[in-house]
Amino acid sequence: MVDDAPSPGDDLRVDAGQSELVRRAQSGDTDAFGRLYRLHAGRVYALCLRIEGDAARADELTQDVFVRAWERLAGFRGESAFGTWLHRLAVNVVLADRRAAWRRDRRVTLDEEPVALASARAEDPGLALDLEAAIAGLPPGARTVFVLHDMEGYQHAEIATMTGIAEGTSKAQLFRARRLLREALGR
Amino acid sequence: MSDEPRDPSLDPLVRALPTSIEPPRDLWPDIERRLTPRRRGLPRWLPLAAALVLLLLGGAVLRRLARDPMPGAAPVASVDPTIPVDPSAGAERALLASLERDAGSLSPETIATLRRNLAIIDSALAESRRALAADPGNGDVQALLRLVQRQRTTLLQQAARLPRT
Numbered sequence: 001m002v003d004d005a006p007s008p009g010d011d012l013r014v015d016a017g018q019s020e021l022v023r024r025a026q027s028g029d030t031d032a033f034g035r036l037y038r039l040h041a042g043r044v045y046a047l048c049l050r051i052e053g054d055a056a057r058a059d060e061l062t063q064d065v066f067v068r069a070w071e072r073l074a075g076f077r078g079e080s081a082f083g084t085w086l087h088r089l090a091v092n093v094v095l096a097d098r099r100a101a102w103r104r105d106r107r108v109t110l111d112e113e114p115v116a117l118a119s120a121r122a123e124d125p126g127l128a129l130d131l132e133a134a135i136a137g138l139p140p141g142a143r144t145v146f147v148l149h150d151m152e153g154y155q156h157a158e159i160a161t162m163t164g165i166a167e168g169t170s171k172a173q174l175f176r177a178r179r180l181l182r183e184a185l186g187r
Numbered sequence: 188m189s190d191e192p193r194d195p196s197l198d199p200l201v202r203a204l205p206t207s208i209e210p211p212r213d214l215w216p217d218i219e220r221r222l223t224p225r226r227r228g229l230p231r232w233l234p235l236a237a238a239l240v241l242l243l244l245g246g247a248v249l250r251r252l253a254r255d256p257m258p259g260a261a262p263v264a265s266v267d268p269t270i271p272v273d274p275s276a277g278a279e280r281a282l283l284a285s286l287e288r289d290a291g292s293l294s295p296e297t298i299a300t301l302r303r304n305l306a307i308i309d310s311a312l313a314e315s316r317r318a319l320a321a322d323p324g325n326g327d328v329q330a331l332l333r334l335v336q337r338q339r340t341t342l343l344q345q346a347a348r349l350p351r352t
Contacts (some may be wrong), residue, residue, distance in 0.1 A: 027321055030222055037215050042207030049208060062210060066218045131200045150201055155190040171191070178194045187196040
């Protein structure tokens with residue numbers, strides 16, 4: 001891993017290259033936008049997959065994120081890195097989908113009582129895969145908070161704002177998510 | 188930064204997870220189909236449109252001056268020879284040279300109007316050429332460019348026909 005670490009010069013070159021792609025995409029160049037998609041699709045898909053817990057839905061949402069990004073690209077002023085802007089947009093798109101899903105199905109809410117998870121260890125050999133499977137098996141509310149807090153680094157206050165839940169609910173969901181994951185992983 | 192201590196039993200596993208997971212299939216073709224064509228260079232049309240409006244107004248002023256020249260106007264200004272001219276437009280070059288020769292016989296108001304309009308239209312021409320360079324296939328910008336070029340020729344022709352004092 002250390003050998004693959006980019007130097008600061010590499011970062012600058014990457015940023016400059018992406019800035020040019022962004023500029024071209026802003027002027028309507030879909031090929032340039034396609035290259036931006038190739039650079040960022042994995043990160044966006046990972047976020048969608050982990051919050052949704054469903055590969056087909058993650059597939060659809062990833063498309064939605066990039067279509068939305070194309071529509072809003074004119075408003076991107078380069079005040080942050082394109083990847084940061086895109087990631088935040090992806091979080092907003094996925095959470096909007098989650099809110100719509102929660103409205104559609106009142107039986108599943110952020111305040112739901114978590115259920116015990118089936119052990120993920122039996123399904124996948126690796127611990128990382130175990131964790132991925134266990135996260136996918138979390139109730140939607142707990143999964144969303146866990147991914148945003150423990151994986152994406154958002155704070156409870158930010159999660160509360162983004163999801164529309166109380167900060168205390170966010171903390172409770174994180175506590176539940178962690179407990180369920182420890183149980184599922186036998187840790 | 189997170190605002191809550193990490194869970195020591197889960198944190199190593201979380202950190203080991205990849206930040207990126209490639210989609211199982213290429214989503215780009217579906218995404219590309221959904222992209223609405225961006226109206227390339229649209230903002231560049233604004234100065235073009237503004238230039239055309241001003242040009243029409245300027246043309247009206249020139250026509251009025253042609254019908255009713257200012258009496259006793261002193262010839263103090265000349266056509267700015269630094270104004271860029273399309274090098275392919277020989278007729279325009281000849282018209283501009285003629286105006287420079289006769290500039291002393293035109294009123295200052297007429298010369299000022301002419302200079303203002305030429306500057307506007309040359310700026311619009313440069314802008315539209317840049318837009319066309321960025322998007323050579325844009326037929327709308329091509330049409331606008333031709334229109335502005337024609338307006339430039341018309342303006343110079345009108346100026347050449349103005350009565351001299």
